[in-house]
Amino acid sequence: MTWRIISALVENKPGVLFRVSNMFRARGFNIESLSVGPTEEQDLSRITITINSDDHTTEQLVKQLRKIIDVVDVIKLPLDNSVYRELALIKLKAEEPTTRLEIMNLVNVFRGKVVDISKRSIMVEITGTPDKIDAFKALVEHYGIIQLARTGVCALPRGVVYE
Amino acid sequence: MVEMSGAKALIQALEREGVDVVFGMPGGANLPIYDELYSSSIRHILVRHEQSAAHMADGYARIKRKAGVCFATSGPGATNLVTGIATAYMDSSPIVAVTGQVPKAMIGKDAFQECDIVGICASITKYCFQPMSAGEVPEVVKKAFYIAESGRPGPVLIDVPKDVQQESADMVFPEIVKIRGYSPHIEPDVAQVASAIDLLLNAERPIIMAGGGVHISGAFAELQALAEMLMIPVVTTFKGKGVFPENHPLSLGPIGMHGHAEANKLVTEADVLLAVGSRFSDRSVGRFDEFGRDMKIIHIDIDPAEIGKNKQADIGIVGDVKVSLRIMLKMLANKVIRKGEGEWESNQWLKHVREVKEYYRSMIKDHAREVTAMKAIKKLRELLPADAIVTTEVGQCQMWTSLHFDVITPGTFFSSTGLGTMGFGFPASIGAKVARPDLPVVDIAGDGSFNMTENSLAVSVLENIPVIVFLLNNYSLGMVAQWQRLFYNRRMIGVDLKGMPDFVKVAEAYGAQGIRAESMDELDKAIRTALRSDVTTVIDIPIDPEENVFPFMPPGKGLKDTIIAA
Numbered sequence: 213m214t215w216r217i218i219s220a221l222v223e224n225k226p227g228v229l230f231r232v233s234n235m236f237r238a239r240g241f242n243i244e245s246l247s248v249g250p251t252e253e254q255d256l257s258r259i260t261i262t263i264n265s266d267d268h269t270t271e272q273l274v275k276q277l278r279k280i281i282d283v284v285d286v287i288k289l290p291l292d293n294s295v296y297r298e299l300a301l302i303k304l305k306a307e308e309p310t311t312r313l314e315i316m317n318l319v320n321v322f323r324g325k326v327v328d329i330s331k332r333s334i335m336v337e338i339t340g341t342p343d344k345i346d347a348f349k350a351l352v353e354h355y356g357i358i359q360l361a362r363t364g365v366c367a368l369p370r371g372v373v374y375e
Numbered sequence: 376m377v378e379m380s381g382a383k384a385l386i387q388a389l390e391r392e393g394v395d396v397v398f399g400m401p402g403g404a405n406l407p408i409y410d411e412l413y414s415s416s417i418r419h420i421l422v423r424h425e426q427s428a429a430h431m432a433d434g435y436a437r438i439k440r441k442a443g444v445c446f447a448t449s450g451p452g453a454t455n456l457v458t459g460i461a462t463a464y465m466d467s468s469p470i471v472a473v474t475g476q477v478p479k480a481m482i483g484k485d486a487f488q489e490c491d492i493v494g495i496c497a498s499i500t501k502y503c504f505q506p507m508s509a510g511e512v513p514e515v516v517k518k519a520f521y522i523a524e525s526g527r528p529g530p531v532l533i534d535v536p537k538d539v540q541q542e543s544a545d546m547v548f549p550e551i552v553k554i555r556g557y558s559p560h561i562e563p564d565v566a567q568v569a570s571a572i573d574l575l576l577n578a579e580r581p582i583i584m585a586g587g588g589v590h591i592s593g594a595f596a597e598l599q600a601l602a603e604m605l606m607i608p609v610v611t612t613f614k615g616k617g618v619f620p621e622n623h624p625l626s627l628g629p630i631g632m633h634g635h636a637e638a639n640k641l642v643t644e645a646d647v648l649l650a651v652g653s654r655f656s657d658r659s660v661g662r663f664d665e666f667g668r669d670m671k672i673i674h675i676d677i678d679p680a681e682i683g684k685n686k687q688a689d690i691g692i693v694g695d696v697k698v699s700l701r702i703m704l705k706m707l708a709n710k711v712i713r714k715g716e717g718e719w720e721s722n723q724w725l726k727h728v729r730e731v732k733e734y735y736r737s738m739i740k741d742h743a744r745e746v747t748a749m750k751a752i753k754k755l756r757e758l759l760p761a762d763a764i765v766t767t768e769v770g771q772c773q774m775w776t777s778l779h780f781d782v783i784t785p786g787t788f789f790s791s792t793g794l795g796t797m798g799f800g801f802p803a804s805i806g807a808k809v810a811r812p813d814l815p816v817v818d819i820a821g822d823g824s825f826n827m828t829e830n831s832l833a834v835s836v837l838e839n840i841p842v843i844v845f846l847l848n849n850y851s852l853g854m855v856a857q858w859q860r861l862f863y864n865r866r867m868i869g870v871d872l873k874g875m876p877d878f879v880k881v882a883e884a885y886g887a888q889g890i891r892a893e894s895m896d897e898l899d900k901a902i903r904t905a906l907r908s909d910v911t912t913v914i915d916i917p918i919d920p921e922e923n924v925f926p927f928m929p930p931g932k933g934l935k936d937t938i939i940a941a
């Protein structure tokens with residue numbers, strides 16, 4: 213079982229995300245994260261999927277994705293030759309001023325940002341690989357996580373051409 | 376550019392696709408389409424339930440090898456199609472289903488007879504269209520037929536909101552369409568074909584496993600030429616039944632849960648398996664982990680996603696079966712001297728194949744009664760012309776057909792093999808008869824299945840589409856009863872149909888011909904009468920409810936565990 217990223221270019225029209233996610237459900241593929249957004253071309257969207265699976269399952273998932281008529285192209289991104297990022301918003305309990313300072317220091321080390329502060333909480337934004345976000349989360353968990361939201365991975369291969 | 380309504384454009388686009396018949400039922404949300412059908416040359420066949428409309432379109436498609444079309448209204452009309460669409464999807468049959476939908480502004484409002492049929496059908500169609508303006512209709516229809524019929528065929532749904540049917544637009548009817556995310560793989564990789572040939576020529580115990588893909592691509596002659604050139608025995612999957620003449624010396628018949636014993640045995644003994652247009656279904660190969668462990672597998676299929684889905688292939692060839700086999704034959708023509716009949720004596724494998732086949736054929740035991748399913752089916756074969764079209768219902772009747780009915784002319788047999796839909800055979804036989812009115816069409820039925828869609832008798836009588844329902848009547852849901860007898864300690868529940876209804880009277884009530892055949896002599900006469908008649912005939916053949924289907928590979932087991940007889 214290895215962590216992998218699959219990037220699919222799909223038609224930007226209603227129902228496509230449903231078709232893709234419905235296929236995962238119907239065929240029993242377990243995905244870790246999925247993110248969708250516009251691309252350089254107006255009528256195409258990019259769906260980035262991360263899964264934790266073996267070669268055979270990954271190959272099947274790619275083939276089943278390619279089979280969907282609204283899916284224009286599918287590539288497996290090489291982890292060592294791609295840039296991949298995720299963004300997380302984490303709202304932590306911070307009732308003491310010292311706690312806030314501690315958290316802000318940690319945020320600095322992780323090159324994150326404090327994006328909101330209230331009397332009893334602090335919200336931080338962390339961007340990076342999923343590992344980095346996991347590491348930060350583990351580090352601040354004991355303060356008490358009130359809410360957490362992650363975008364899922366978004367990725368592109370390095371250089372000009374892929375595969 | 377011509378201005379017209381969406382409904383008119385839909386009918387015109389169907390005409391441009393060469394559609395000559397539509398199976399369907401009107402309702403509130405597809406009335407504008409029906410109003411245009413009124414002035415069209417397309418024949419409309421009114422069904423009594425939309426499920427049957429889809430099955431008829433499916434049966435038509437499988438024999439015509441082009442898309443069949445069915446119509447239904449929104450909501451319940453559309454949901455009634457679902458079983459038929461799923462049946463076509465599992466068996467890769469091209470149908471184009473056109474449903475009416477509530478007007479655009481009502482979508483999502485839980486309107487009367489509204490239902491999200493596009494959502495429901497997502498995993499049982501190749502594609503679903505929902506044109507949101509009339510001007511899209513011509514291109515949508517063109518794309519629907521292209522998708523349904525090309526590559527690995529399958530059902531396509533077109534869901535048309537009522538106001539899209541009514542509103543007018545300037546229409547452009549495209550001659551060709553391009554879909555950037557869709558390009559079927561037709562031409563195989565020649566290098567892969569060459570390696571496949573090497574493997575086959577060096578095999579000691581080669582076998583061909585032919586699937587439904589051979590039927591879909593019409594590669595009957597190519598398959599036979601290949602088998603004869605290399606003298607390789609041929610098993611089929613159940614979906615592939617009849618793609619190779621079953622009276623041919625190299626034919627071993629279907630493998631699988633109720634496959635021929637010799638086919639199940641020999642396929643596991645092969646050292647090289649050439650799988651042609653097959654998806655290695657569990658019903659055919661049993662356990663995926665067990666099947667083909669010690670053999671090299673060459674897998675030809677048009678759908679790349681089938682290569683390695685259930686079974687890893689040593690050589691995967693993605694391409695149209697007919698095109699691939701032609702290339703294979705051409706490459707072989709330069710390599711081998713055609714092997715001949717002499718092989719039966721000189722080739723150890725073929726000698727073994729013949730012995731095993733003769734052994735198991737001699738082991739077939741029949742039930743004690745005068746009229747049994749096996750005898751009835753063999754009598755039917757004897758009296759039917761070689762090119763008659765045969766389909767089945769689902770259950771014991773289907774498996775007895777698989778075992779005892781030898782298909783002689785390739786491509787004349789089909790059945791609901793993937794979804795296993797009870798009630799499929801009769802409406803599908805009507806569709807097949809519409810496709811080939813010149814040939815006799817027989818539905819080998821059981822009482823449970825036939826009961827599900829028997830109201831299509833009205834369609835076959837009133838529309839003058841005569842077929843023969845060959846009803847093996849055991850007054851029970853026989854296959855389930857068999858499992859209860861064999862695996863549930865005879866705790867019989869929910870299987871007794873108590874001889875209801877009287878199918879002879881049912882046939883007569885619909886204006887069809889009903890004949891009960893209680894002896895082999897009566898059966899002989901009944902079949903001859905039915906073949907001479909120009910009205911649908913139901914031949915009701917009472918058989919023993921205790922008659923089981925053997926051989927039988929128990930569920931969850933492998934081909935080697937096949938039980939030969941009780």
